Amino acid sequence: MADVHVSNHPLIRHKLTLLRDKRTEPKKFRELVREIAIMLAYEATQDLDVGPKAVETPMGPSDGFELKEHIGLVPILRAGLGMVEGIWEMMPSAEVWHIGLYRDERTLRPVEYYNKLPVAPTVQVCLILDPMLATGGSAVATVDVLKRWGAQRIKYVGLIAAPEGIERLSSAHPDVAIHLAAVDERLNNIGYIVPGLGDAGDRQFGTG
Numbered sequence: 001m002a003d004v005h006v007s008n009h010p011l012i013r014h015k016l017t018l019l020r021d022k023r024t025e026p027k028k029f030r031e032l033v034r035e036i037a038i039m040l041a042y043e044a045t046q047d048l049d050v051g052p053k054a055v056e057t058p059m060g061p062s063d064g065f066e067l068k069e070h071i072g073l074v075p076i077l078r079a080g081l082g083m084v085e086g087i088w089e090m091m092p093s094a095e096v097w098h099i100g101l102y103r104d105e106r107t108l109r110p111v112e113y114y115n116k117l118p119v120a121p122t123v124q125v126c127l128i129l130d131p132m133l134a135t136g137g138s139a140v141a142t143v144d145v146l147k148r149w150g151a152q153r154i155k156y157v158g159l160i161a162a163p164e165g166i167e168r169l170s171s172a173h174p175d176v177a178i179h180l181a182a183v184d185e186r187l188n189n190i191g192y193i194v195p196g197l198g199d200a201g202d203r204q205f206g207t208g
């Protein structure tokens, strides 16, 4: 059974609409990617483990909590980069592990060009960050890399998915929870999500 969470938070729906708008310029686009990513990560991390931690307030002792799990943020280059900073501010002890993949425009297959993971995993939970889950090829390849590395718990955090991408990722890796801001209608004949938002990398970086 696919573990898919599509946020219906009003702020996310509002901001996602601005993000989709073709008139939105790269500066505003980056700001929106950052903000929506923070909110999605907040929802995706609701089940993180906490342990007890006692502190002294100015008024006396207080029983509190501290995060027990070490988190890895794994942006897929390049479009996933825009999702890192805001989330990282919310969880400054997270590690950031970049994975470089691009989609071959002819075959739509992912081509890996960069990863610098250490020999053994240093985190308990990995959040894969990528705005677009289209055919699902890039997401599946990234989970494959992380699992070969030894990652135990992996979650995918994306902005917009096509049904085809969800199906592919959840069939290949049913243990990976998928957190999204929206699921769109379909892919077009060149593998773009419709209505989507166009090319997430180009719109962030002002290229294309």
Ligand code: PRP
Pocket: 076, 077, 078, 079, 080, 101, 102, 103, 104, 108, 110, 130, 131, 132, 133, 134, 135, 136, 137, 138, 139, 165, 191, 200, 201, 202
């Ligand atoms: C985009 C996007 C995903 C991938 C999704 O990246 O950011 O990584 O396409 O497509 P898929 O689900 O069909 O694999 P792209 O290849 O355009 O690279 P870029 O981020 O460097 O622009």
Ligand code: URA
Pocket: 079, 132, 134, 191, 192, 193, 194, 196, 197, 198, 199, 200, 201
């Ligand atoms: N990558 C994008 O940036 N947009 C899409 O619609 C599909 C893949």
